[in-house]
Amino acid sequence: MQQDAMQTTAAAPEIQRVRHELKLRDLEVVRVEPLSPGFVAITFGGEALADFVSMSFDDHVKFFFDDGNGDGDRAPARRDYTPRRFSREARELVVEFALHGEGAASDWARRARIGQRMQVGGPRGSFIIPKEAAWHLLVGDATALPAISRRLEELPAGSRAFVLVLADDADRRAFAGAAAADIRWFDRPEALLAALERLALPTGHGFAWGGGEASVMARVRKLLADKGIPRQATRVSAYWKEGVAEHHENLE
Template sequence: MSIDHATATEAPASTQRRIQRIRHELRRRELQVLRVQRISPHFASITFGGESLADFASAGFDDHVKFMLDGPPGTEPVRRDYTPRRFSTAARELTIEFALHGHGPAAAWAAQAAPGMAATIGGPRGSMVVPTDCDWHLLAGDAAALPAIHRRLEELPAGTRAIVRLQVEAADRRALHSAAALDLQWLDSPEALLQSLQALALPAGEGFAWAGGEATLMARVRDLLLRDKGHPKEAARISAYWRAGAAGFHEDL
């Protein structure tokens, strides 16, 4: 793998210097389901195993692997992006959380997954590594962002501040713990999420803003944070994880 340091000129010097982008060798991994846990009505945590995970690497909390399924005869394989929730190269294990409220082939596969089933995963292709010791971290999004945000909160050290705004159905909300000082709000609708962010005064000091979720909502979050509040683009990442009515959509805004 190779590492590039961010070189944008508009971000604070500390942000420029410390954000890293890592490129990984792209690998296709044939795995097997080891464990399946239903963690809420609409989420399943599935742990995969296999010797091909011996050199698996995921350095960024919002990395994505490609989960691949064969499509119907004569069609292209199905590929969907998922966040590595946790992994252990020593144990040769990788855990991914699947949302089950969709009607696509990946959600259908996850809903009936059982130990022993085969799976194919590729990537991650690269990682954006944001230092954990920023003064503050803003993490926002809808249910699709839950795995990445949960992973990030577990990484953050004491002495930092985590501001979390999540639009998630009540049944799928979970305990989120972090060594960082945690300011968490659960929201019931996209408008409530936007209103909460609008009312938020961004703290002083070096901070990084991250958001993920539905494309139209994330475009509004981007404008609110970067244009209205003036947070530097190079100290933020806003990702459209899905778009209503579209399959297999993912875009950084």
Template sequence: MSNRIQRVRHELKRRELQVVDVRHLTPDYVSVTFKGETLHDFVSSSYDDHLKFLISDEERRDFTPRSYNNEKRELTIEFALHATGAASDWARQAAPGQSALVAGPRGSMIIPMDYAWHVLAGDASALPAIRRRLEELPAEAQVQVLVAGPEAAALSFDSAAQVSLQRYDDGQALLTAIRAMALPAGVGFFWFAGEASVAAQVRDAVFGDKGHPREAARISAYWKQGASGHHEDL
């Protein structure tokens, strides 16, 4: 199978922004909208792009651009709050008027929308990308969504596509479901993001047990238990 994913590069820029809106979508999931003239040429071409949120000179974290509007000069990022961590601590106290600094995305992997089917799966860290992709997919798209955690239970997943949504209590239950699922017929795309140890087992199940081609999948570790700032494509 040929690789249909298009890789594009973007000019890397640091952008000074100001918080204009903070919404607590669940007790541990916060949507923050930033505004600034520096967003006039912001580009994010794929739903799983990552930009750097610069908390301080020493602390920076990867986040998915949930949505953006060049004309309004606005960018929204969603934060899944953990008990500890620099990004969670910042988002927990975020308020309009505060300043922020972001950089990127450095590039995008543009995944076509016309696959016969799509699987989108992950824990709380994957929810911004999954929610963005669902909003972008066309009405004819066939999508299976498998998500884990209390945030997933409380959030909405809006889409014009034909969506089958399954929610699980935690990453292990999600992993069990992925192992048990039969992938649909035809050429489809499998996407997963979550904790590193779970992501590695998902990789082994999808590529090994199910024999799904690597050219039609993207499996990523968005975080690692006990580590900070971890991101790895598997």
């Protein structure tokens, strides 16, 4: 057990779970902005966003992708995505789509055009992790980049963040935000996991978050436990699973 990652006796910041009214919204594409060879930011707009709520970088909304055959025999493909930015005043929601490989979501995002309609559900709830934690550990692969980017932008000045990301060179990005962030990039899962195992975290009540491929995140979850980080101070999600078309699972 790693002593420097242990929590002190001071009271831990309280984690809040908030439920939202589940709504399905009909939105329109208003902007399409390529970010890198592997990502595109798509802005959706509409009055249906007047009561949209996203209280955490860990939120996810569900998109419904028609297969385009028009026969109505197949149920739409469903995928979960992080609300990257939201403006109630402008009635605009920004979501970043990964363009890797082929699939209903990535294929749609490559062809997205202004004026297209999309049905979006949620968020169903928010898992609000206190920003005043002594330190923040963020671990993920390329699919977690939108959530990590949002979290770093939201953390106040004086925050300490440790960021370990598995991503190809083309997907790596500069993060904005006022937090003092130690950013480390990796091109192999084993290298990321070895670095996480060696990572010395500060004392005090922190929070560890992870998002990415299911088998890698299961190992991340175990390493966090081995470090002595309390289960209530971690949240790890499987955003996708190798060989499975539709997968999202909380491993907390």
